Amino acid sequence: MASRKMIVFPSKNELSEAIAEYTANLSAKFCKEKGLFTVVLSGGDLIDWLCKLLQPPYLNSIEWSKWHVFWVDERVCSCDDPNSNYKLAMDGFLSKVPIPNKNIYAIDKHYAADGNAEHCAVLYQECLENLVKESIIPISPKTHYPQFDLQLLGMGPDGHMASLFPGHPQINVTDKWVTHITDSPKPPPKRITMTLPVINSSSYNLMAVCDKEQAHAVAEIMKHNKPLPSAHLSAQVENVWYLDQAAASML
């Protein structure tokens, strides 16, 4: 398991540029090595920060047709609801790059619109299982869970990542790849989320944290080893945290 690396950027703009460069480099590496790149998105501010990829030199150099896009967590609502992480990513980023639609793996739209979180989680896991059979996603020989190439994560002020919240049982789930929550402390309450062993089986995990609201949780994790959900983040190759100055202000 990779130990945690941390880089503090002077501003969100520089952090955003660094995320774009990191993502583009890994895209080039994995497209060359495997002919495809599996990238897992979260919700929140991340999509804004990814927008540098819509500009030169990335826009025309990335092999978008080889991308396969997933969500580490998703809110269980209609896909055109402003709460939807899929909608957020589609509107702000994915609709602007030529990734084939079939390579964008959203949660089941019908069950999501019905608010059936449990079934959405089951179906998302089935989707991942099918992609394992099709050799799009490998199983990690070390952990025996699916191994994505890169996950781009964010952390909430309470230290949550994905939809793994402090004091909620989802953080301990190991017998599933995808689980659900119906009482999320961050609205909306119904969500699905990849489980911790899947998150930590990823080759590269990039946690991006900005703003002073997150500074306390950053300090609890980095200085006091408090076991908040995000403190459990690891990766097979690299576990890197990108912070802006505000998020790092209590370190």
Ligand SMILES: O=C(O)[C@H](O)[C@@H](O)[C@H](O)[C@H](O)COP(=O)(O)O
């Ligand atoms: O669906 C969600 O709510 C997200 O996936 C969530 O896990 C998010 O990544 C963090 O809460 C950080 O959000 P911000 O980047 O907006 O602070």
